[in-house]
Amino acid sequence: MTITITAFDRSPDGGKGLARDTRVRWALEEVGQPYDVRLVGFPELKQPAHLALHPFGQIPTYEEGDLALFETGAIVFHLAERFAGLLPADADARARAISWMFAAVNTMEPPILDLTTARIFEGDKPWAAERLPLVQARIRPRLDQLAARLGKAEWLDGDFSAGDLMMVSVLLRLRPSGMLDDYPTLAAYVARGEARPAYQRAFADQLAVNTRA
Numbered sequence: 001m002t003i004t005i006t007a008f009d010r011s012p013d014g015g016k017g018l019a020r021d022t023r024v025r026w027a028l029e030e031v032g033q034p035y036d037v038r039l040v041g042f043p044e045l046k047q048p049a050h051l052a053l054h055p056f057g058q059i060p061t062y063e064e065g066d067l068a069l070f071e072t073g074a075i076v077f078h079l080a081e082r083f084a085g086l087l088p089a090d091a092d093a094r095a096r097a098i099s100w101m102f103a104a105v106n107t108m109e110p111p112i113l114d115l116t117t118a119r120i121f122e123g124d125k126p127w128a129a130e131r132l133p134l135v136q137a138r139i140r141p142r143l144d145q146l147a148a149r150l151g152k153a154e155w156l157d158g159d160f161s162a163g164d165l166m167m168v169s170v171l172l173r174l175r176p177s178g179m180l181d182d183y184p185t186l187a188a189y190v191a192r193g194e195a196r197p198a199y200q201r202a203f204a205d206q207l208a209v210n211t212r213a
């Protein structure tokens, strides 16, 4: 059955892969599933047709027959459940990998998104300079703890999993701030994720959308 996702027709980052369709494209490539992309512009996001797919008027969405999903973590988990390649067969290892998926979106992503907000959307506010270090101070302990847990391992828990895919995707959002440079083992972890052929294909496809004539 055809899989269709939605993505920006023009991503504000110009195709640097920071928009969240990239992580769904990556998951689809890791499990070897072909997919179509329906490109949408910002005005369309808030129209009834798209809101019927995504109650918050965002991308990406995922359609497969009568099934419509939103929320990248849920979409990646659905793919990992349906197809091999993103979650281990062993039940305990699978459960641990799912913990890392939740940790990515629930523990690591919120303070990192707060930094994006502080830098991009609040940078011109009179209190921006005072707030920024507070936001950064909330990220650093998480990066310290993640780096301590990862240690010298290649991935977070054995083989590459959906937990790593989500965690690398979240850490990629941090890289423009320069904070990741202070954590060489995490920067190397992210680079390993980006070096995966599946990620390379996903990144190239979203870049092509944003650099087409």
Ligand SMILES: N[C@@H](CCC(=O)N[C@@H](CSCc1ccc([N+](=O)[O-])cc1)C(=O)NCC(=O)O)C(=O)O
Binding pocket: 011, 012, 013, 014, 018, 019, 020, 021, 045, 057, 058, 059, 060, 070, 071, 072, 073
């Ligand atoms: N929790 C949801 C969040 C989805 C989301 O934030 N979607 C964004 C695009 S990805 C977030 C994003 C956008 C742009 C960049 N960029 O660098 O240009 C990076 C990330 C969106 O549709 N925003 C439009 C709106 O909310 O009205 C998920 O994981 O699926």
